Amino acid sequence: MIKNITCVTCPMGCSVNVEISETGEIISITGNTCKRGDLYARNEVTHPKRSLATTVRVEGGVYNVVPCKSSEDLPKEKIFDCMQAINSARVNAPVKLGDILVADVCGTGVNIIATNHCPAK
Amino acid sequence: MLNYDLVVVGGGPAGMAAAIKARECGIDSILILERAEALGGILEQCIHTGFGLQYFGEQLSGPEYADRFIELVNEKKIEYKLDTMVLDVTEDKTVYAVNKKDGLLEIKAKAVILAMGCRERPRGALNIAGTRASGIMTAGTAQKYVNIDGYMPGKKVVILGSGDIGLIMARRMTLEGAKVECVCELMPYSSGLTRNIVQCLNDFDIPLYLSTTVIDIQGKDRVTGVTIAGVDENRCPIPGTERTIECDTLLLSVGLIPENELTKNAGIGLDRVTNGAIVDEYRETDHEGIFACGNVLHVHDLVDFVTQESQIAGEGAARYILGKKGSPEYITTKGVGAVRYIVPQKVNIKNEGDVNLFFRVGSTFKNATVKVTYNGETLITRKRPRLAPGEMENVTIKNEMLKGFAGGGVIEITVEA
Numbered sequence: 348m349i350k351n352i353t354c355v356t357c358p359m360g361c362s363v364n365v366e367i368s369e370t371g372e373i374i375s376i377t378g379n380t381c382k383r384g385d386l387y388a389r390n391e392v393t394h395p396k397r398s399l400a401t402t403v404r405v406e407g408g409v410y411n412v413v414p415c416k417s418s419e420d421l422p423k424e425k426i427f428d429c430m431q432a433i434n435s436a437r438v439n440a441p442v443k444l445g446d447i448l449v450a451d452v453c454g455t456g457v458n459i460i461a462t463n464h465c466p467a468k
Numbered sequence: 469m470l471n472y473d474l475v476v477v478g479g480g481p482a483g484m485a486a487a488i489k490a491r492e493c494g495i496d497s498i499l500i501l502e503r504a505e506a507l508g509g510i511l512e513q514c515i516h517t518g519f520g521l522q523y524f525g526e527q528l529s530g531p532e533y534a535d536r537f538i539e540l541v542n543e544k545k546i547e548y549k550l551d552t553m554v555l556d557v558t559e560d561k562t563v564y565a566v567n568k569k570d571g572l573l574e575i576k577a578k579a580v581i582l583a584m585g586c587r588e589r590p591r592g593a594l595n596i597a598g599t600r601a602s603g604i605m606t607a608g609t610a611q612k613y614v615n616i617d618g619y620m621p622g623k624k625v626v627i628l629g630s631g632d633i634g635l636i637m638a639r640r641m642t643l644e645g646a647k648v649e650c651v652c653e654l655m656p657y658s659s660g661l662t663r664n665i666v667q668c669l670n671d672f673d674i675p676l677y678l679s680t681t682v683i684d685i686q687g688k689d690r691v692t693g694v695t696i697a698g699v700d701e702n703r704c705p706i707p708g709t710e711r712t713i714e715c716d717t718l719l720l721s722v723g724l725i726p727e728n729e730l731t732k733n734a735g736i737g738l739d740r741v742t743n744g745a746i747v748d749e750y751r752e753t754d755h756e757g758i759f760a761c762g763n764v765l766h767v768h769d770l771v772d773f774v775t776q777e778s779q780i781a782g783e784g785a786a787r788y789i790l791g792k793k794g795s796p797e798y799i800t801t802k803g804v805g806a807v808r809y810i811v812p813q814k815v816n817i818k819n820e821g822d823v824n825l826f827f828r829v830g831s832t833f834k835n836a837t838v839k840v841t842y843n844g845e846t847l848i849t850r851k852r853p854r855l856a857p858g859e860m861e862n863v864t865i866k867n868e869m870l871k872g873f874a875g876g877g878v879i880e881i882t883v884e885a
Contacts, residue, residue, distance in 0.1 A: 353662050353663060353665075353666045354663070355663040355666050355667040356663075357518070357521045357527075357663075359663075360661055360662035360663040360666075362662075397667065397671070398517055398527070399643075400515050400516045400517055400529055401515070401640075401643060401644075402515065402614070402615055402618060404618065410616060410617075410618070411617060411618035411619075412615070412616070412617075412618035414515035414529060414531055414615060415515075416515075416517055416529055423671070426643070427643075430643050430644075434644075444531070444532065444535055462515060462528075462529040462531050462532045463512070463515075463529075463531035463532070463535065464535075
């Protein structure tokens with residue numbers, strides 16, 4: 348079986364073909380133009396992962412929320428659980444870009460880190 | 469009256485990159501004027517990742533990308549004024565601006581860089597019938613509400629337009645618990661990146677209806693629903709295809725318009741296709757010493773390209789201020805057939821380096837040939853596996869070629885299937 352996948356690693360959006368045997372093993376990966384495309388396609392047929400970018404509530408900041416992202420890609424099926432955990436978190440201002448806002452979100456081993464500064468009010 | 473060598477209008481990615489480059493080229497006296505309360509421009513609300521792959525070789529979110537340049541602006545001690553609205557840029561390069569602290573500012577500049585960015589086309593530009601209920605807004609407005617202000621502007625959402633902002637907001641609203649009913653696209657193809665269709669729509673089973681538009685909006689105080697319909701090849705709604713979708717919010721992602729009010733007031737010549745100024749290879753407009761770069765010049769797909777273009781403008785402004793410009797001799801560039809526009813629109817043949825010509829096509833092509841001609845003679849042919857309106861292309865004119873040109877010549881770019 349050949350599975351066609353659009354790589355979402357970068358804005359190029361390469362169309363990658365993954366050939367899978369009847370036992371579910373990957374026979375070949377073609378169409379990607381870089382190593383990241385190979386890895387993405389491999390993960391996509393075995394264990395899909397996505398990066399997550401969202402916001403966390405800030406207490407006492409000049410803004411109500413501070414943007415954040417997952418330090419690594421998260422298992423796709425856990426995205427909504429992670430959203431729930433992140434939305435129930437509260438952090439105190441000031442927040443600095445790079446601060447860990449939620450550690451080991453939903454037991455994934457992945458941290459949620461601030462992607463902007465939020466000074467105190 | 470204040471005096472600066474260089475005044476930059478706009479402190480987004482374009483303005484910051486241009487100012488930093490001008491500083492690196494030896495200009496000490498620089499002032500950036502920014503309308504918002506922080507530097508960074510629209511990147512501040514673009515919290516998704518995907519920025520910086522070309523320029524930094526890594527995946528950054530919008531605020532992270534902006535922060536790298538904000539740090540440089542501070543490090544290089546480039547002056548800026550926030551919360552400051554530029555009212556007028558005159559032909560003699562006097563800039564009038566206003567803010568709460570200084571009142572009215574009159575700034576005399578040796579050179580000006582216009583970096584005001586672009587804005588979204590609003591409902592009024594589309595003439596959609598229906599009521600004036602609340603819940604109708606551009607995708608970018610919703611993005612600000614969710615990502616900066618921290619609240620959700622709706623629960624059941626229809627999105628008109630499949631540009632990247634619309635697709636990104638479909639995912640963002642879904643992650644925050646809204647139900648995105650569908651994305652409608654007037655054209656038979658999406659103008660958004662393929663990766664965004666995959667990761668923003670397909671991942672969440674949000675349907676994308678191509679050749680479909682919104683023809684009516686219902687609701688008295690709040691939107692209660694919209695009527696969508698298929699369109700024919702002339703983009704006219706097809707009778708009998710109408711159906712009503714219940715929703716409380718309609719987001720519009722139907723194109724971006726360079727914000728050129730200041731440019732027009734200054735009497736600077738605009739390109740009718742890009743809606744931005746007509747510029748040379750250093751992004752200098754037809755007014756000497758006034759430059760334009762970034763989305764105010766033409767709408768870019770990636771901020772990385774905005775940065776690169778703005779560095780060119782920053783260098784050009786520095787050359788002009790330092791008296792290195794010389795007396796140019798220009799050839800013009802012209803897009804033919806499917807090539808809708810080329811930036812820059814003119815090129816100085818005395819330029820000492822290679823010149824990149826950026827262009828955009830009006831329809832999709834597979835295995836196409838891009839042909840560049842000079843006064844009718846073929847200069848360059850390049851194979852391209854794929855060309856799409858949503859993806860800016862470029863070809864390089866080598867300096868050896870430029871040297872062989874004569875002032876008044878014409879470079880044309882065409883695409884053959």
